Structures are given as C-alpha cells and as structure tokens.
Amino acid sequence: MLDLESLFQIVDHAGIGLFTLDARGRITSGSAALPGMLGCAGADRLLGRPLAAFLADADLVPSWLGLHESADCALARTGEAGLRRADGSAGRVLYTVCRKPAGHLEGLLVDVSARALAEERLRAEVARREGELETAARDLLRYKGSLRTLLENTREAVFVHDRDGRIVEVNDEMLRMYGATAEQARGADVTAFMSPANPMEDLPGFWARALRGEVVTFPWVGRRLDDGREFPVEVVMRAIVLKDEAFVLANARDVTEAARAREQLELFGKVFENALEGITITDAGGTILSVNPAFTAITGYSAEEALGRNPRILRSDRHDRDFYRAMWQSLVRRGRWEGEIWNRRKSGEVYPEWLSISSIPGRGQARYIAVFHDITEMKNKESQILYQANHDPLTGLPNRLAVRERLDLAAARAARSGQRVAVLFVDLDDFRNVNDALGHAVGDEILVEMARRLGRLVAAGDTLARLGSDEFVILLGAVRDESEAAQLAERVAKRMHRPFRVRGHEVFLSASIGIAYYPDDGADAGEVLKSADLAMSRAKELGKNTYSLYTPQMNERVTRRIRLEGDMRRGMMRHEFEPFYQPKIDVRTGRVTGMEALIRWRREDGTLVSPGEFIPLAEETGIIVPLGEQFNFSVAAQMREMQSLGLTASGLVVSINVSPRQFQQHNFVPLLRATLDASGLSPALFEVEITETAIMTDVTRTAATLDELRAMGLAVSVDDFGTGYSSLAYLKRFPIDTLKIDQSFVRDVTRNEADASIVATVIAMARTMGMRTVAEGVETEEQARLLADLGCDTLQGYLFSRPLPYAGFQDWLRAWQASEPRPLAGADPAP
Numbered sequence: 001m002l003d004l005e006s007l008f009q010i011v012d013h014a015g016i017g018l019f020t021l022d023a024r025g026r027i028t029s030g031s032a033a034l035p036g037m038l039g040c041a042g043a044d045r046l047l048g049r050p051l052a053a054f055l056a057d058a059d060l061v062p063s064w065l066g067l068h069e070s071a072d073c074a075l076a077r078t079g080e081a082g083l084r085r086a087d088g089s090a091g092r093v094l095y096t097v098c099r100k101p102a103g104h105l106e107g108l109l110v111d112v113s114a115r116a117l118a119e120e121r122l123r124a125e126v127a128r129r130e131g132e133l134e135t136a137a138r139d140l141l142r143y144k145g146s147l148r149t150l151l152e153n154t155r156e157a158v159f160v161h162d163r164d165g166r167i168v169e170v171n172d173e174m175l176r177m178y179g180a181t182a183e184q185a186r187g188a189d190v191t192a193f194m195s196p197a198n199p200m201e202d203l204p205g206f207w208a209r210a211l212r213g214e215v216v217t218f219p220w221v222g223r224r225l226d227d228g229r230e231f232p233v234e235v236v237m238r239a240i241v242l243k244d245e246a247f248v249l250a251n252a253r254d255v256t257e258a259a260r261a262r263e264q265l266e267l268f269g270k271v272f273e274n275a276l277e278g279i280t281i282t283d284a285g286g287t288i289l290s291v292n293p294a295f296t297a298i299t300g301y302s303a304e305e306a307l308g309r310n311p312r313i314l315r316s317d318r319h320d321r322d323f324y325r326a327m328w329q330s331l332v333r334r335g336r337w338e339g340e341i342w343n344r345r346k347s348g349e350v351y352p353e354w355l356s357i358s359s360i361p362g363r364g365q366a367r368y369i370a371v372f373h374d375i376t377e378m379k380n381k382e383s384q385i386l387y388q389a390n391h392d393p394l395t396g397l398p399n400r401l402a403v404r405e406r407l408d409l410a411a412a413r414a415a416r417s418g419q420r421v422a423v424l425f426v427d428l429d430d431f432r433n434v435n436d437a438l439g440h441a442v443g444d445e446i447l448v449e450m451a452r453r454l455g456r457l458v459a460a461g462d463t464l465a466r467l468g469s470d471e472f473v474i475l476l477g478a479v480r481d482e483s484e485a486a487q488l489a490e491r492v493a494k495r496m497h498r499p500f501r502v503r504g505h506e507v508f509l510s511a512s513i514g515i516a517y518y519p520d521d522g523a524d525a526g527e528v529l530k531s532a533d534l535a536m537s538r539a540k541e542l543g544k545n546t547y548s549l550y551t552p553q554m555n556e557r558v559t560r561r562i563r564l565e566g567d568m569r570r571g572m573m574r575h576e577f578e579p580f581y582q583p584k585i586d587v588r589t590g591r592v593t594g595m596e597a598l599i600r601w602r603r604e605d606g607t608l609v610s611p612g613e614f615i616p617l618a619e620e621t622g623i624i625v626p627l628g629e630q631f632n633f634s635v636a637a638q639m640r641e642m643q644s645l646g647l648t649a650s651g652l653v654v655s656i657n658v659s660p661r662q663f664q665q666h667n668f669v670p671l672l673r674a675t676l677d678a679s680g681l682s683p684a685l686f687e688v689e690i691t692e693t694a695i696m697t698d699v700t701r702t703a704a705t706l707d708e709l710r711a712m713g714l715a716v717s718v719d720d721f722g723t724g725y726s727s728l729a730y731l732k733r734f735p736i737d738t739l740k741i742d743q744s745f746v747r748d749v750t751r752n753e754a755d756a757s758i759v760a761t762v763i764a765m766a767r768t769m770g771m772r773t774v775a776e777g778v779e780t781e782e783q784a785r786l787l788a789d790l791g792c793d794t795l796q797g798y799l800f801s802r803p804l805p806y807a808g809f810q811d812w813l814r815a816w817q818a819s820e821p822r823p824l825a826g827a828d829p830a831p
Contacts, residue, residue, distance in 0.1 A: 017093075017109040025050050025061040028104065037093070037111050039085025056082030056090075064107075067099040080112070157222075157233075157252040160240065163207065165190045168247065177254055179226035190250075195221035195230045210237040210248050222252060232259050271768075277373045278353075284365040286310045298353070298374045300346030311370070316350045318342035327357070331368070335359040338733075340375070351376045356733075392466040394444055395451040403465035403473050407525035410463075410477040411518045417478065421518040422485035424474040425532035426454070426492060429510045429544040431470035438505055445502045446509070453495045457488065473529070482517075482549070489513045489547035496545070510545035512536050521550045565621055568601075568614055572627055577601050579635050580803035581654075583813070584774060584796045587788045590821030592813060594653035594687065596796065597635045598803045599627075619661050628662045629671055636679035638806050639686075647813055648685065655687040655717060660694035664701075669708045676712070683713035687738070691719045695734065703733055710735040717774070721762060732769060739766045741792070743777025750782045760790050767791065788824050795824070 017034035019027055026048055027034075038054045040046045052061040060081055067077060076098035083091040090113075097107030157174035161167045170185045178185070178193045185193075191200065198221050210216045216237040223230050233252045240249040272279055278295035282288050291306050299306075299314060306313070319342065330337040338356035345351060355372040390402035398406065410421045428450065435443040447470065454472060458464045463475035474492075479485060492511060500507040514535025522528035531550040539548035571577060581595040601609040618624040635656055642648050662668055676683050688709055695702045695718060706716055717738035741762055745755045759775070766773045775787045778797030787795060801812055 021105040023103050039087040064097050159250040161190045179224035195223045211239050231256050277371050280370040282368045314343040316342045316344040398465040400467045404525040406463050419478040422476040422479045423516050423532040425514040425536040426472040428470035446500045485515045512539035512544050513547035516550040581809040582803040584794045587824050596655040624659045632675050653687050655689045657689045663694050687715040689717045689719040706735050738772045740774045746775050746777045763791050
C-alpha cells in the first residue's frame, strides 16, 4: 500500500488537491495542486489556515469533524462545494473526506469549475432556446390576435406579407389609406397598392435586406384601390417571425402633407427671390438678417451692404419722430403696421413706398418681416389718372366729373351770397354728319377749334368743360339776372357763323344751347345739368342754331324716371323682384359647384323689366339697399328649400351680387348677418360678389368689411376682374377667395391673343395668391376648352345654361346631376 507521500506525488500530476486537517480543521499538509486550486501563491501561505475559509459553506468542515473514525475510509463523505479562493475568484470542487483514528481528517478536492461553467452556459443556452420558443409562441399569439391589437394601435398603414409579396395581414389604417376592404387586401399582391411609376425592380432587394434583419426605409408612391389616386408615402420595413416563418412587416406613412409643406416652403423661397416687392427680415433689435433681390433693385443696396445693418439706412427726412413712434407702438400692440412711407435710396433719391411690417414670433426673440412696394410710378399714374379723370383728353378741358364738382362749389358759394349759377349746355348741330363724311380725325380738330372759340368767350373764374362727343358746358359762377347767360349764348351763336377750316375743308356748323339755373332748375349739380340738357334738346326741336331756357314742361324724362322709381318701390312691396340662377361648373369634375343669383323684375302682368333699365336707377336713388336686402332674403329662403329637397347635398354655394352702394353702407354686414341667421343656413353656402371698382373705392374700409365677411364664414369673390384699376400691392391685402374674369375678356379669348394673355395672367396670379378663378360669359365649347387648358377652375355662361327662374333652375339642376357630369375637355380630372 502506498504511503501518503507517494500518493501525493502521483496525484500532483493529476491536478488533484490532497489535504490533511487537524482536529480544529486547519490544513496540516497538502499536495502541490492544492495551493493553486485554493488561489494561494504557495504552500507556506496555506498550511495552518482553516480550510473552511476557502469554502462557500462555512458549516461544511465542522460537519466533517463530527464524522466517525474509519481506518479504511469506509465512512468517507463526498459531495460538491463552492470555492472562495484567496485571490477572490469563485469556483466549484468535488470533495471526498474521512476521519482517521488519530483524529485528523484526510481528503481530496477535484476542481470542477470548468465543468460548472459549461453547465451554466448550457443552462443559459437552454433558457435562450426556451425564450425563443416563448417568443415564437407570443408571435403566434400576436398573429392570431395580439398582432391585431398591435397593428390597430398605430396611425400608420401596416402590411405583413411573405417573401413573394403576398399580403397576410393589414390594419384598419391601411384599408382607409389605400381605399380597400379587408377581403381585397388579404391575399393580394402588395404591388397592387403601389404606383406603376415606382422602381419596382428595387422591391426584391428591399425585402431581402429586411429579412436579413435590417430596418429598411425608403420613399415610395402609394395607390388607392378605389379611385386610383396616387400619394407619396414613407415606408419602413423590417422582418417579423410568425410560426417559424419570416415575413416582411412594412409601415407606410402618408407624407402628402409633408410633401405639400416642402413644396410650399420651396414656393415661399421662390416667392421671396422673385417677388416684385422688396422684402426685409430683421431680428428684434432691428438688425437686417435677410433681403431679397427686389430690395436691392428698389433701394440700390446689395445684400452684402444691407445685412447686419439697421433699416435706418433707408430713412428719409420726410417723417418726424412721432411718425416712427406710432409705427413701433402699432407693432408692439397689434403685431403689424402698414402704410405709406417715404424712404431714401442708396443714390440719395427719396421715393414713396407702401410698407407692411409684421412681427413673427419665434422660439427665441421675435423677428420682423417688412414687405414694401415702390409706388413712385403708381403715384405718378394716380396724378395722371386724376388729371385724366377730370379732363377731356382731346381738348384738355375739364370733363363731366370736374364740372359737377365745380358746379357743386359754385352752388355752395351762390347759396351763401344769395346769387344764382347759370349752366349753358352747348351741343353742335348735326356733328355726326361731319364725322361720317370727313372722318373722325377732321371731327376731332373741329372740336379742338370749338374749345378755343368758346374759351375766348369765358371770363376768368368761370368754367368751360367738354362732357363728351360734341357737348360742351359753360358754367357761370355768379349771375345777377337771366340776361347774362342769354347774352353769352348769343355770342356763342355768332362765333359759329365763321366756318371751321380743317385739312382743306371748310365746314359750317351751328350750335343748340340750353340754359338752366341753380337753384331754380335743380337742387344739385346733377339736376341742373340735366335741366340744361333738356333745354338744349328743346332748342334742337325749335330748329337748332338757337338757345332755350329750361321750363318745367321739359321734364318729361325726369317724370318717367320718377314713375319708374315709384314702380320699383311698389314692386318691392308686391315682391315682384325674384332671383334667377345661373350655374357654375367645375372644370375638373364637370359638377355644379354653385350658382349666381341674379335679380329680375317681373311685373304684375308677367313682363320682365331689363336689369339694365332698373338697376342703375336703383343704385342712383339708393333703392338698391332695401332691394338688395329683400333679394338676399329671398335667395336664402330658396336655398333653404333646395337644401330640404336634397339639391344642395354636394355643397352648392350661391353667389349674391353686392352693388357698390350696398357695400359702402355701414350696416351692410349686420343686415347680411341677420338675413343668414334667420335662414338657419351655414354662411359657408354663400359667396359675396363685389366688383373690382367697388373694393378699390376705399381700401382701408374695404379691408375691414371683407375681414368681417370672412369672419362670418362667407366666401368673397371679385366680380368683373380686370375691368377696374387695382394693384397687386393692394389686392393681396384683401381676404379674397375667387377672382371672376370679366366676360369682356372671355368673349374673344379664342380669337384675340391679348385677351388670352390677360386671362392666363389673371389665372396664374390667382393661383399664386391662393385664389380660385371663375370665367363668366362662356358661350362656346372652344372657349371652355381653352379656359380649361389655361387652368381656370370654374366656368359660367350660356354654354351651360341661361339664368333661370327658381323652378326652372331646380329642373335643370336635377337633370345635370343625373347626367353623370365629366371633366370638361382640356381639364385635368379631379383627384
């Protein structure tokens, strides 16, 4: 039998740690492998130390000391224990120990740390596999139910499809976004929901990358199944495992609004760069941060010269401190200021501009944006227009407008002094024959010479004017008796005895003259001029080449006018005025989007009075105000009835015309609001049409009135656009929805390049300013086709229907709606 020393030598080579312990559990000897196993540097640091210090279970060695003695180790104890090595590391050992008769313990330790680590790894692998099984089970549950909950909790469209693109699951948002039913989607090829314009050849690569574990993101174009409409989406793909099979999970987000926002931002950038108005952006302290090219063109300062400086570089000496103080107070209180201001260019030239400054809140400090328009040319044109508006372009004499103003002033002075004002209405006899025989050029020279002859007869302080054609007026500011005007009329007749010699022609003319007095023959300028005109007509009846004084018997036309006015008032009481409707057709859909309500007068006997006969008189007399109120009430009542019949279900909007006189009434908006409130209808069903001339009469008041209308929910349309005088700088201030192109441009749009260019410009301008366009007076297919090509939104005219009475319009509307309208030729179909 080997002794202990020999046994130690053998086991040292086997890596087994042999040990002996005394009765107190201290190590008395050990094999060479024992120190390393227990984490000690050598045996000298091990001997004499309790073995329990190296074991995780402190009670293990005391339990060994209680073993019965056994000479042959028959009563040995075996087991596994955790190690706490001296170097701080942990491990596992198998032990065998027995108690010898001498009272000491002998035993061995086998290091099984590597095996324990392997077992731990095995357990981890088993746990991982179990986790995968659990995940697979959860995926299966998700596929069968929980997946549905996950899919419905996202606002994005979700597809789950296999490697071949066959859809196995979708969510409700996908069905809504792509216009499909669940039956149409599940089992379908995913490409059915994609625009053919997409690079389909890239799809297999996207799927492969997703199935390899990548998250793949790319832009794409989706396609609705119901109407074929296409829209941009952003797609995110990843893999999902269901029932041990890999599928592609694709989220699609509709980025239409984002794309529009980007387009709008790009558009804003282009507007900034290409706007005719100068634009300046400053910080809260007034330092210039950005300017556009128009700024440089107007001021002469380049962007480099302006950036970092204060707008004070443009200040002129035309305004005092109070002006600028009021400007900044407005900016602080209201966040904006606008008005006319004089600034100075880099060259030193002072010029007028229309300036609009707005405060733009930001994340940090506020910024200010200033938009200005050089109105030098406009002011020059205004002066020129003012002159032209008050003077005859041929003779340079004051015109009808100017003479009325001067007559009003003269009448006011005469009323204070107790004197009278005389008006001589001079008309050349048979002047039309001259134009017909010799031409208008000769006729114009005769008129100029006539102005010279009359001018020599008019004293300083009196007025000579040309009303138009061959009509002249002489205004005598203060006369003592009738003889003064009569003597002047005789002098005029004498001057007519001499022939007019023009371009080799000798022309003999006479004149008929009517004389009227203020205040005898009229209470105001208009009435006196009319009385003088009637007296002139009487002079012609007397054989021409004479003069006549106004008498009450000449007032027959005035009587007829009064009679018509009375008939109109009685007609209002009898509700003889009724709405006729003319439809408006959407170019892209062919559907009726609305109608214009036009006033018609049907007398008791059934005869219709032409609007051209009574509307000017209603406007002049002010009857248009109560008449318009009554008419609007009738339209609202009929709209309510059409709504109850289901004829306005498609959102028809009725346009009501507002005359300039109505629009200028201070209570116009309250009256209209009361009418709509009484009808119970939404204001969104109504549109107000106002002429371009009316809105430019008083820009500030117009802006306030239009703001009130928009606040009510009414749409605003500018009627007869292009026939008045308006500026983009003013027009953009108004909350306008629609520009209505006047029929004078539409009439020859297919034959006249100038008209076609004007129409195209109006349409492009309206689109840039976010407005819609309506072309009125469309009578031919050719006109409709061209207007559709130019991008006009809506058409109105005899091509579709004449203005119809209420019952007739209902029949027409039902027939049109039943005819399945289609887009007009040349128009892009509605999405």
